[in-house]
Amino acid sequence: MESQKSAAxxxxxxxxxxxxxxxxxxxxxxxxxGKNIMLDCGMHMGYNDDRRFPDFSYITQNGRLTEFxxxxxxxxxxxxxxxxxxxxxxxxxxxxxxxxTHPTKAICPILLEDFRKITVDxxxxxxxxxxxxxxxxxxxxxxxxxxxxxxxxxELEIKAYYAGHVLGAAMVQIKVGSESVVYTGxxxxxxxxxxxxxxIDKCRPDLLISESxxxxxxxxxxxxxxxxxxxxxxxxxxxxxxxxxxxxxxxRAQELCILLExxxxxxxxKAPIYFSTGLTEKANHYYKxxxxxxxxxxxxxxxxxxxxxxKHIKAFDRSYADNPGPMVVFATPGMLHAGQSLxxxxxxxxxxxxxxxxxxxxxxxxxxxxxxxxxxxxxMEGRATLDVKLQVEYMSFSAHADAKGIMQLIRMxxxxxxxxxxxxxxxxxxxxxxxxxxxxxSCYMPANGETTSIVTNPSVPVDISLNLLKREMALGGPLxxxxxxRTMHGTLIMKDNSLRLVSPEQALKELGLSEHQLRFTCRxxxxxxxxxxxxxxxxxxxxxxxLKTYSIQHxxxxxxxxxxxxxxxxxxxxxxxxxxxxxxxxxxxxxxxxFLSTLLKKGLPS
Amino acid sequence: xxxxxxxxxxxxxxxxxxxxxxxxxxxxxxLHVFQLEHPTKVIEWTGDKNICVAGYTGSRSEILELLLPLxxxxxxxxxxxxxxxxxxxxGGFSEEPIESLIHxxxxxxxxxxxSSSSTLxxxxxxxDDSDVIKRTGVINLKSTSVKGCKIAPGLTDEPxxxxxxxxxxxxxxxxATGRVLYTVAKESSDxxxxxxxxxxxxFLICASDGTLxxxxxxxxxxxxxxxxxxxxxxxxxxGLRSDSSQxxxxxxxxxxxxxxxxxxLSDLRNLQSPFCQTQLNVQHDASKNDFLNVSWAPVLDRCxxxxxxxxxxxxxxxxNWSTEGQSPQPVFSHRGHEMSDEAKYSGSPxxxxxxxxxxxxxxxxxxxxTDGSLHVWDWVDKITDR
Numbered sequence: 004m005e006s007q008k009s010a011a012x013x014x015x016x017x018x019x020x021x022x023x024x025x026x027x028x029x030x031x032x033x034x035x036x037g038k039n040i041m042l043d044c045g046m047h048m049g050y051n052d053d054r055r056f057p058d059f060s061y062i063t064q065n066g067r068l069t070e071f072x073x074x075x076x077x078x079x080x081x082x083x084x085x086x087x088x089x090x091x092x093x094x095x096x097x098x099x100x101x102x103x104t105h106p107t108k109a110i111c112p113i114l115l116e117d118f119r120k121i122t123v124d125x126x127x128x129x130x131x132x133x134x135x136x137x138x139x140x141x142x143x144x145x146x147x148x149x150x151x152x153x154x155x156x157x158e159l160e161i162k163a164y165y166a167g168h169v170l171g172a173a174m175v176q177i178k179v180g181s182e183s184v185v186y187t188g189x190x191x192x193x194x195x196x197x198x199x200x201x202x203i204d205k206c207r208p209d210l211l212i213s214e215s216x217x218x219x220x221x222x223x224x225x226x227x228x229x230x231x232x233x234x235x236x237x238x239x240x241x242x243x244x245x246x247x248x249x250x251x252x253x254x255r256a257q258e259l260c261i262l263l264e265x266x267x268x269x270x271x272x273k274a275p276i277y278f279s280t281g282l283t284e285k286a287n288h289y290y291k292x293x294x295x296x297x298x299x300x301x302x303x304x305x306x307x308x309x310x311x312x313x314k315h316i317k318a319f320d321r322s323y324a325d326n327p328g329p330m331v332v333f334a335t336p337g338m339l340h341a342g343q344s345l346x347x348x349x350x351x352x353x354x355x356x357x358x359x360x361x362x363x364x365x366x367x368x369x370x371x372x373x374x375x376x377x378x379x380x381x382x383m384e385g386r387a388t389l390d391v392k393l394q395v396e397y398m399s400f401s402a403h404a405d406a407k408g409i410m411q412l413i414r415m416x417x418x419x420x421x422x423x424x425x426x427x428x429x430x431x432x433x434x435x436x437x438x439x440x441x442x443x444x445s446c447y448m449p450a451n452g453e454t455t456s457i458v459t460n461p462s463v464p465v466d467i468s469l470n471l472l473k474r475e476m477a478l479g480g481p482l483x484x485x486x487x488x489r490t491m492h493g494t495l496i497m498k499d500n501s502l503r504l505v506s507p508e509q510a511l512k513e514l515g516l517s518e519h520q521l522r523f524t525c526r527x528x529x530x531x532x533x534x535x536x537x538x539x540x541x542x543x544x545x546x547x548x549x550l551k552t553y554s555i556q557h558x559x560x561x562x563x564x565x566x567x568x569x570x571x572x573x574x575x576x577x578x579x580x581x582x583x584x585x586x587x588x589x590x591x592x593x594x595x596x597x598f599l600s601t602l603l604k605k606g607l608p609s
Numbered sequence: 610x611x612x613x614x615x616x617x618x619x620x621x622x623x624x625x626x627x628x629x630x631x632x633x634x635x636x637x638x639x640l641h642v643f644q645l646e647h648p649t650k651v652i653e654w655t656g657d658k659n660i661c662v663a664g665y666t667g668s669r670s671e672i673l674e675l676l677l678p679l680x681x682x683x684x685x686x687x688x689x690x691x692x693x694x695x696x697x698x699x700g701g702f703s704e705e706p707i708e709s710l711i712h713x714x715x716x717x718x719x720x721x722x723x724s725s726s727s728t729l730x731x732x733x734x735x736x737d738d739s740d741v742i743k744r745t746g747v748i749n750l751k752s753t754s755v756k757g758c759k760i761a762p763g764l765t766d767e768p769x770x771x772x773x774x775x776x777x778x779x780x781x782x783x784x785a786t787g788r789v790l791y792t793v794a795k796e797s798s799d800x801x802x803x804x805x806x807x808x809x810x811x812f813l814i815c816a817s818d819g820t821l822x823x824x825x826x827x828x829x830x831x832x833x834x835x836x837x838x839x840x841x842x843x844x845x846x847x848g849l850r851s852d853s854s855q856x857x858x859x860x861x862x863x864x865x866x867x868x869x870x871x872x873x874l875s876d877l878r879n880l881q882s883p884f885c886q887t888q889l890n891v892q893h894d895a896s897k898n899d900f901l902n903v904s905w906a907p908v909l910d911r912c913x914x915x916x917x918x919x920x921x922x923x924x925x926x927x928x929n930w931s932t933e934g935q936s937p938q939p940v941f942s943h944r945g946h947e948m949s950d951e952a953k954y955s956g957s958p959x960x961x962x963x964x965x966x967x968x969x970x971x972x973x974x975x976x977x978x979t980d981g982s983l984h985v986w987d988w989v990d991k992i993t994d995r
Binding site for chain 2: 431
């Protein structure tokens with residue numbers, strides 16, 4: 004890795020060192036055009052020890068990463084994509100830019116802090132990042148807008164595209180010169196109520212890196228999942244029970260509210276629905292953030308409603324939790340690890356008529372995680388145990404791309420190569436075949452820690468000077484054809500990121516150099532009993548018979564000229580039969596000159 | 610105030626479900642709706658929790674082995690089970706649209722027939738080490754049939770397949786060797802609508818005109834039982850109900866269904882005279898003959914299902930059927946395929962291409978339609994499941 008930070012035009016390397024299975028972590032390293040980029044920096048939620056962090060020794064054995072990375076890009080706020088970010092930037096050490104969208108920048112620190120609290124306070128771990136580290140890390144963040152090209156440095160540029168999946172999730176295009184790669188992060192191709200589908204233009208990247216965790220699933224329809232959700236809620240309130248839905252502030256919560264509101268209206272239900280106030284404030288803030296971040300296309304699909312325009316949904320007061328009778332409550336935080344939702348849970352857990360619906364994944368150590376694993380007795384503060392008698396339901400609404408979605412994305416972007424992360428290679432051969440056959444591109448599926456090299460065929464644009472062009476034209480021959488290579492001579496000037504092909508004379512002039520002519524001279528001794536002139540004549544005849552295609556002249560002033568090579572014959576008065584043949588040639592005719600001197604050393608035919 | 614959304618909460622299914630709820634009628638115990646990338650006209654069980662489907666609409670078709678959503682099997686812990694999706698476990702490519710697909714019990718072998726080649730294709734679905742379904746061989750046929758050759762698995766220990774597109778071409782071929790084990794010695798050019806083994810030796814063939822042929826691989830002759838009054842222009846399909854895969858004829862009933870909804874039930878001991886005839890209340894459309902399907906429920910007594918006329922699957926209880934009675938009412942009708950979004954926006958409503966009962970769960974059915982929809986549903990009998 005360290006040695007690869009030099010220019011490597013034409014091919015580059017992607018190293019994936021973190022992709023697991025269902026609950027994996029994403030952390031991908033790409034080396035392109037001499038630049039090194041880290042894509043996502045996730046935490047593996049399944050491990051409790053150092054295995055949960057990505058192994059940064061792949062980059063360098065000794066500490067700080069700043070000089071080895073040109074930038075870090077985070078696709079969205081899920082912990083398996085950003086959970087190790089403060090560890091990487093503050094504990095391992097990285098001071099360069101970290102790019103992410105505005106909503107991701109706003110939401111990341113909250114989730115990271117929550118996560119830190121659970122890990123350190125609840126599980127008592129010590130080798131973990133602190134609150135201050137999270138703050139310091141976020142100071143390095145440079146926010147991205149959709150479809151806006153950002154120059155990381157003179158050669159590296161990045162652009163964010165809408166990914167769907169969750170609020171603020173982006174797919175990123177990374178471009179260095181004429182080579183580019185697109186990383187999808189997590190995305191989905193079917194629109195949600197509050198999120199649109201992922202979209203990208205026909206940017207034809209050299210490589211498209213896509214997650215493939217759900218590539219082998221056929222997902223049941225959203226309507227079905229919603230119907231199931233409504234059925235469960237309805238059944239519970241019908242029997243007089245209470246439903247608790249722990250949520251994170253914005254996104255899914257609003258969608259579920261709309262769903263319930265419509266259902267309540269249709270079915271003429273009377274049980275109250277509450278939304279906790281802490282949620283509302285945050286929700287309105289994110290709402291504004293979201294609206295300014297998305298483009299027109301997304302705004303149309305997003306339901307433009309204020310939280311409190313619901314007829315059936317009211318603000319929650321903590322005293323309501325003790326009210327008799329059925330009700331539905333949305334409360335934070337989402338994993339039941341603290342706050343409002345945990346308080347309500349404690350009150351309602353003992354009654355089997357009640358229900359808690361967990362709408363997402365819960366981190367190990369949280370009450371949410373424990374009850375989803377079927378635990379019926381929970382240890383609370385002060386050694387008190389809580390009996391979990393209420394019904395526990397897990398309903399995931401988060402959307403990922405399935406095989407059909409991946410094919411759709413490939414059709415949209417038209418990459419030259421494909422790389423799938425997150426799946427098990429053995430179980431992905433069918434998808435690899437499918438992609439390769441349908442699009443005639445190569446599909447790679449590296450294992451955790453494996454490096455993949457992609458060979459690209461970059462076109463190198465070179466400007467050619469008019470003079471040189473004219474000169475070439477004057478030489479004649481067939482007309483230029485874009486499909487046929489044509490050899491030409493010129494001088495390539497590489498300056499300020501541009502490449503120009505000019506005539507040597509022009510190059511010399513531009514560079515302020517004077518032209519030097521190189522001439523070689525060589526003396527060949529020969530015994531010949533003729534006069535100097537006759538010897539020259541014999542040389543002329545000999546050369547004419549050997550060099551049939553060259554222009555040979557016998558000039559009256561006593562020289563033989565072969566191309567630019569000049570041949571003279573002299574002898575001394577003392578030894579008139581010992582001839583000295585003087586050959587002189589310019590650098591351009593070096594080969595021919597050498598040939599002639601070797602030839603004449605052999606002597607003349609009699 | 611109009612809600613600007615592309616997907617509405619009160620979409621067809623939810624609306625329909627809500628209206629049922631209001632009438633205090635719970636129709637489904639479970640309903641899962643999926644969308645395949647390409648529609649299939651085959652559903653074949655390859656295991657307790659696995660099915661094979663295959664494309665028929667493109668020149669190149671995918672064969673997929675799918676694992677049913679584990680949530681269906683989670684029992685009491687259903688609530689905690691997040692797995693509600695189908696998983697593609699194995700996949701392969703066929704060079705032709707697939708008309709029929711059968712699984713050879715006890716093996717990982719499936720055989721397909723398509724609409725453009727004169728061979729049957731033999732495939733190995735594969736195990737844990739690879740997810741690619743590989744073609745391992747072919748069986749040469751005498752001719753090509755646009756409707757595809759009809760095929761049925763042999764029930765002997767040595768894997769074999771019974772196949773034919775017309776009666777005179779029906780033969781039993783051993784898969785491993787290609788050896789012809791049996792040929793039907795009948796000079797009939799009638800096209801085959803379906804065929805099936807009753808036990809290791811006895812088999813039934815149903816011709817498109819409704820004539821039944823019964824044969825025994827130990828006996829060169831076959832008996833045939835034409836319909837009493839055969840109306841031309843009708844296409845017939847059949848469904849065999851047997852107690853087990855090694856039944857004696859005494860335990861078997863055959864249902865024959867015509868494209869006009871005429872239904873005949875016969876006892877295998879007396880195929881000459883059906884013990885029940887009735888007319889179902891369905892619409893006849895000759896263009897959909899391809900998808901006509903009548904199946905007996907494997908667990909419920911004398912319960913059969915019918916599809917292929919339109920986007921519905923009808924379930925009937927035949928216990929109270931009589932020849933003189935009026936058109937029987939289905940105990941349940943699944944209209945899900947007609948109610949989908951895709952159906953709403955497309956020009957022609959989808960037609961159910963095939964359906965299949967779950968082997969052990971009494972009321973679970975899988976159905977697929979021309980729009981690629983795949984439904985898994987568990988229905989409630991209004992009368993018996995209170």
